[in-house]
Amino acid sequence: xxxxxxxxxxxxxxxxxxxxxxxxxxxxxxxxxxxxxxxxxxxxxxxxxxxxxxxxxxxxxxxxxxxxxxxxxxxxxxxxxxxxxxxxxxxxxxxxxxxxxxxxxxxxxxxxxxxxxxxxxxxxxxxxxxxxxxxxxxxxxxxxxxxxxxxxxxxxxxxxxxxxxxxxxxxxxxxxxxxxxxxxxxxxxxxxxxxxxxxxxxxxxxxxxxxxxxxxxxxxxxxxxxxxxxxxxxxxxxxxxxxxxxxxxxxxxxxxxxxxxxxxxxxxxxxxxxxxxxxxxxxxxxxxxxxxxxxxxxxxxxxxxxxxxxxxxxxxxxxxxxxxxxxxxxxxxxxxxxxxxxxxxxxxxxxxxxxxxxxxxxxxxxxxxxxxxxxxxxxxxxxxxxxxxxxxxxxxxxxxxxxxxxxxxxxxxxxxxxxxxxxxxxxxxxxxxxxxxxxxxxxxxxxxxxxxxxxxxxxxxxxxxxxxxxxxxxxxxxxxxxxxxxxxxxxxxxxxxxxxxxxxxxxxxxxxxxxxxxxxxxxxxxxxxxxxxxxxxxxxxxxxxxxxxxxxxxxxxxxxxxxxxxxxxxxxxxxxxxxxxxxxxxxxxxxxxxxxxxxxxxxxxxxxxxxxxxxxxxxxxxxxxxxxxxxxxxxxxxxxxxxxxxxxxxxxxxxxxxxxxxxxxxxxxxxxxxxxxxxxxxxxxxxxxxxxxxxxxxxxxxxxxxxxxxxxxxxxxxxxxxxxxxx
Amino acid sequence: xxxxxxxxxxxxxxxxxxxxxxxxxxxxxxxxxxxxxxxxxxxxxxxxxxxxxxxxxxxxxxxxxxxxxxxxxxxxxxxxxxxxxxxxxxxxxxxxxxxxxxxxxxxxxxxxxxxxxxxxxxxxxxxxxxxxxxxxxxxxxxxxxxxxx
Numbered sequence: 050x051x052x053x054x055x056x057x058x059x060x061x062x063x064x065x066x067x068x069x070x071x072x073x074x075x076x077x078x079x080x081x082x083x084x085x086x087x088x089x090x091x092x093x094x095x096x097x098x099x100x101x102x103x104x105x106x107x108x109x110x111x112x113x114x115x116x117x118x119x120x121x122x123x124x125x126x127x128x129x130x131x132x133x134x135x136x137x138x139x140x141x142x143x144x145x146x147x148x149x150x151x152x153x154x155x156x157x158x159x160x161x162x163x164x165x166x167x168x169x170x171x172x173x174x175x176x177x178x179x180x181x182x183x184x185x186x187x188x189x190x191x192x193x194x195x196x197x198x199x200x201x202x203x204x205x206x207x208x209x210x211x212x213x214x215x216x217x218x219x220x221x222x223x224x225x226x227x228x229x230x231x232x233x234x235x236x237x238x239x240x241x242x243x244x245x246x247x248x249x250x251x252x253x254x255x256x257x258x259x260x261x262x263x264x265x266x267x268x269x270x271x272x273x274x275x276x277x278x279x280x281x282x283x284x285x286x287x288x289x290x291x292x293x294x295x296x297x298x299x300x301x302x303x304x305x306x307x308x309x310x311x312x313x314x315x316x317x318x319x320x321x322x323x324x325x326x327x328x329x330x331x332x333x334x335x336x337x338x339x340x341x342x343x344x345x346x347x348x349x350x351x352x353x354x355x356x357x358x359x360x361x362x363x364x365x366x367x368x369x370x371x372x373x374x375x376x377x378x379x380x381x382x383x384x385x386x387x388x389x390x391x392x393x394x395x396x397x398x399x400x401x402x403x404x405x406x407x408x409x410x411x412x413x414x415x416x417x418x419x420x421x422x423x424x425x426x427x428x429x430x431x432x433x434x435x436x437x438x439x440x441x442x443x444x445x446x447x448x449x450x451x452x453x454x455x456x457x458x459x460x461x462x463x464x465x466x467x468x469x470x471x472x473x474x475x476x477x478x479x480x481x482x483x484x485x486x487x488x489x490x491x492x493x494x495x496x497x498x499x500x501x502x503x504x505x506x507x508x509x510x511x512x513x514x515x516x517x518x519x520x521x522x523x524x525x526x527x528x529x530x531x532x533x534x535x536x537x538x539x540x541x542x543x544x545x546x547x548x549x550x551x552x553x554x555x556x557x558x559x560x561x562x563x564x565x566x567x568x569x570x571x572x573x574x575x576x577x578x579x580x581x582x583x584x585x586x587x588x589x590x591x592x593x594x595x596x597x598x599x600x601x602x603x604x605x606x607x608x609x610x611x612x613x614x615x616x617x618x619x620x621x622x623x624x625x626x627x628x629x630x631x632x633x634x635x636x637x638x639x640x641x642x643x644x645x646x647x648x649x650x651x652x653x654x655x656x657x658x659x660x661x662x663x664x665x666x667x668x669x670x671x672x673x674x675x676x677x678x679x680x681x682x683x684x685x686x687x688x689x690x691x692x693x694x695x696x697x698x699x700x701x702x703x704x705x706x707x708x709x710x711x712x713x714x715x716x717x718x719x720x721x722x723x724x725x726x727x728x729x730x731x732x733x734x735x736x737x738x739x740x741x742x743x744x745x746x747x748x749x750x751x752x753x754x755x756x757x758x759x760x761x762x763x764x765x766x767x768x769x770x771x772x773x774x775x776x
Numbered sequence: 777x778x779x780x781x782x783x784x785x786x787x788x789x790x791x792x793x794x795x796x797x798x799x800x801x802x803x804x805x806x807x808x809x810x811x812x813x814x815x816x817x818x819x820x821x822x823x824x825x826x827x828x829x830x831x832x833x834x835x836x837x838x839x840x841x842x843x844x845x846x847x848x849x850x851x852x853x854x855x856x857x858x859x860x861x862x863x864x865x866x867x868x869x870x871x872x873x874x875x876x877x878x879x880x881x882x883x884x885x886x887x888x889x890x891x892x893x894x895x896x897x898x899x900x901x902x903x904x905x906x907x908x909x910x911x912x913x914x915x916x917x918x919x920x921x922x923x924x925x
Contacts, residue, residue: 119873119909252869259874260862260881262809262849269808277803302792323799396813396821396875396908445811445875446908478814677869681914685872688910711818711906720900722912 087228095228097186099146099157100130100179107207107221109136113143114151114158115168116417117255118447120740121678122168124253126176128674129169132247133180133238136220137207143254148423149438161419164452164568166641166738169674173736174238181236183227190227191218241672241733250677255443266445267415270402272471276305278463279325280474281334282314282484285704286563288339289313298328307332308466310459318467322475341563341704349490349562349701350387356513356558357385357494363559365535369552374507378498382591384584386495386764388576389698390706391488391569392714397445398481399456402473403464405430410437410461415444417452425454429461448689449568453486453521479709486567487699487706489515493580498552503592505603507552510538510580516559517566517573531559536573536640537745538581543642543737544574547610548585548603564701570689571744574640579766582636582749587762596635596753597623609732610637613646613667616728621648621665631662634753636746643737644669647687647750649723652776653758659768660776661691661723661751666743668728671735682739684725690747692717695775698767721775778838782807783851793839798822800838801848809849809878813906820905823879824848830886832879849878852885860922861885868918872909880905884919893923 087095090102090110097103102110111130117123127143151158159175184204191209192199195216202211207220241248258264283289293315295307303324310316315334319325356362375381401414403426410430416422422439430437444451460474476484491514498507516531525533534557536544546555569575589599597618604611614637618624627633630652637646650663666683673679696715700707708714752763755773768774778795780787782805789804801810801824810833813821817835824833825847852859858866861884871877880903887894887902894902899919907915 119871121872252866253871255874256866256869256871259871259877260858260865261853262807262878264874265808266811266875268812271806271808321799321803323795323803394908396819396873396906397811398813444873446873448908475812478816681869681872681911684913685910688907688912710816711814712816716819716906716908717910717912718906719903719912719915722910722916725913 087225095225097183097224097227098179098232099154100176101134101183103220103224105221107137107140107219109134109141109207109220111141111143112146112158114146114161115172116161116163116415116419116441116444116447118163118415118417118444118451120168120682121253121675122163123255124251125169125674125678126172127254128247128249128251129173129177130180132244133177134184135204135206138246138251140207141254145441147438147440148419149434151420152423152434162421162452163417163447164449166741168740170642170736170738177238178236181238182232185233185236186227186230187220187223189230190223194218194223194226247674248672250675253678264443266397267400267402267413267442268397268445268475270413270442270473272402272404275402275471275473276318276320276467277322277325278316278318278472278474279322279329280310280314280316280459280476280480281329282480283336283338284483285336285338285342286565287341288704289337290315291335291337293335294333298332301328301331304328306467308463310462314459316459316463316474318463318472322473326477338704344563344704345702346700350492352562353490353492353513353560356560357492357511360558362511362556363530363534364554364556365530365532366538366540366546366555367553369507371507371509371552371554374552375496375498375509378507379501380499380503380591382497382588384495384587384764385492386580386583387492388490388579388766389700390490390564391693391697392482392485392699392708393446393448393450393567393569394482394711394714394716395444395446395448395450398476398478399450400473400475401457401460402471403460404471405461405464405468407468408432408436410464411440412438412457412461413440413442414457414460415442415447415451416454416457417444417447417449418454421452421454422457425457426461429458430465448570449572450486452568478711482709482714483706485699485706486521486565488569488575489517489566489573490562490564491515491576493576495580495584497584497588499592503594505550505588508550510555511558512556513558513560515561515566517568519559519561520566530557533573537577537638544640547607547637547639549606550603563704564706571640571741574638574742574745575693575748578636578638578745579748579752582638582746583752583762583764586634586753586756609644609669610639612732613637613644613669613730616667616730617646617648617665620726620728621650621663623648632754632758634750634755634757636749636753638742638745640742640745641738642671642735643739643742645742645746647743647746649750649754651751651754651758653755654776656759656761657773658776659751659755659773664723664725664750666725666727666746667730668739668743669730669732670737670739671731671733673729673731676729679729679739680727683727683743686743687723687725687747688717690744691751694748694751694766695768698770778842780805780838780841780846781844782846783848791838793837795838796834797824797836797838797841797846798833801833801846807848807850811875811878813876818906819876820883821876821879823882823905825882825886828886828889830883849882852881859885861888864918864922868914868921870911870914870918872911876905876907880907880915884915888922894919
């Protein structure tokens, strides 16, 4: 089926990207901490090491390699560095090093990529070492000045004390000398139980500017002589730009130039964005819609449904012999579920500003992956790494969308046609809605078998549908299989299946429609958790068991999953009477290294209007770097997750996405927000992520409660398609 | 040309009368705290006060705003002192990405002017801004923190 061949357009960008940042510079393995000559920050202050700059006035500048898109990583990472540095938290400020600097300094800051809820969990080790190393050097510098052994000195709150004499000095006074010392070969990190700054619910560092309108997002960039661009890319992926008639907009106010952008898009450049957009809307454009112009949601659904039975499939998790066990089962339960495309819909639409000259290309943008944006800049500008840089700005939402670099490439391609003039490219909401990187579409058929004593003996879960990695990260495939498809279903790892079943088969019939998929906050656990956790309730019902008791029996070997599940069950009052007319549902999951669970209380009017009164949510992230921010991520996750459940779903007609703005792709408002009671229960010994895992339990907890209220089992998303909405 | 009074300052801007106020504020007046989110008055990111009333500036033309008092997020603080909503947003650590918060704060400030002690129902009725990060719980808590102070 030619129409379903997936585009490979991003592969080349990745290959070039890998080369650009230097093959073999493995994450976190080679991190030099300064050297004999002090490296200086932009303002001339000495770097104690790459992570820590201390100004003479004792201000501590902590470098943050990961991006801040609302998830709080900026503050959490700063807390980890500050904890080991023993600095005065009130004097901490932060800055983002640029990807170009990272390349020039042999990737001293490691990975910039901010996705997969990895911001803290995969850099906590080396950023803490960065803080500890700087502390040791600062103490050594003071000891050298006093001519005393460093072992007689200690540091707290940016003050170094020589204990025997009582002499003190500050970090600001010794930073210059510390920066010239050879860093210690090894440092000992604190036991998290001794944390004073990390582990505390400190306020975010980025809030004051966000309440006065002074935070600069990508959309707010202003450069001297800057012009603005509006763009239209072919509405059907796989199609091309055929022609456009710029004579129709000649003379329109502010218009400077019309430019072709690659093979698929056209942009109008004008003095203001409003002029650019107005002219672009007035310009006739003809598209060659290509081979996908007839694809619809119905044709995709039909193709996926054919993958639910038989045929070749990648096996992600199996044990025992499911076929034989199902054949001999005394009782069987079977159900088919589906999950749609979803748009990230960051409130700040995609944008990037580029300035191209013959020997330099600079980009200013919000990005979740500075190094990928850098690679896209190199590729589009055709300049070498030493001539390019990307300046990272705050993101008006990311949710996985800004890990892609299509908008960066477009901005550079436009700027390249107007050398010397900075160009800000901004997508309209309509362009953003119809050119997303959508949550992949899947269907799932599950069959369970029970013995005569109502014990679950076999479970087959067949997923049919789209692989994200096939299109976006083909190098991540393993013999054709996309392992991330089995997120939360895997036999082990940081997203493992939470049940033990004697005969189990979880497999995937990969079918890749032309709609480009993406990493939508929560990624594959969103549909996997919904399928598993709703179907577990169906199984419990089939054998007339309480959903919690039924789960417990299957979770003996999964104590961390069980702990979060029991925490929410206990707090919501599971097993005790609910308020009149209120019904409860449960769900739990393991994703991004963390264990999460939710219990929902809902009431339903006329079978179609759901009021979500209360959510209890538990998270075990191993270590909680900032419990207050974890609570905010958790309560926010119910907005993202329940919006997806109730209002989400992008449909395809004539090869293109139909939803164009928030009037057709709605987002939850405050009146629909349930009260979320958060339980943060770090059990230690591992590092889990926080930004994403909870989203996936929002849907099944509410759907299970809806079933309890109505006896009606919902197996597809969104609810708006079934005329069910918020009360 | 248009004559607009923004944050108490009279501005003569080179802009066509049918230009949405949002873009005149952002591009002609250069005040970028007011955000573009949808352009169809759905999301509320562009909320400003026009003669004290919370208004989605993408849905109002420059000519309609002529002669009226426009207040943007940059003009909410008075004499260098943050508005009580801005202060409460800091104390309750409300923003996540923060992109919607200019509009959210302007909407809440207008609500509190009209109803100094809003009930949950009042909040539900008046605050219809989209926040994709999902800060609604903290928004509600911060409003109650102001009114209970």
